[in-house]
Amino acid sequence: MILDQPIKKWFVTKQGKDSNFKSFMKSISWRIVGTLDTMVISFFVTGQLVMAISIGSIEVVTKIILYYFHERAWESATKIEKDEPKKEFA
Template identity: 70%
Template structure:
């Protein structure tokens, strides 16, 4: 595949960490699921499909950005190895 190597480089990162591109794609895919959920809930609450679509379209962009930063913050938190937790309790 022509794009195989460039895509691997795009998603390559430090072992055990997601790349920025992967975090962005995860953000977008999660927002698709979340927006569909918001539209369905909005429809049940308002009873109006156009209103539900309006609510869903407004929140989709803000939540992609929020999730991306949330993911990057959590990715920066040091991971504790199993051996390190044993030392803390010893």
């Protein structure tokens, strides 16, 4: 694929780690799925479409922000330090 490598540069850093942009895009796509789920559940619980949409519209913003910071914390916690010896597998 001709566009594979240029597009990959948007999502992975030179060290092979997920980029901030990739974390942000993952949080957006996951929130779309999560918000639809929240709206469906809210509709079944309340029986009111307007209430379900209101609940979904509030939680989509807060959970995008929370997921982004969660993703960055995981990336930071799992990064390899420069001075840390690399493990080799036989």
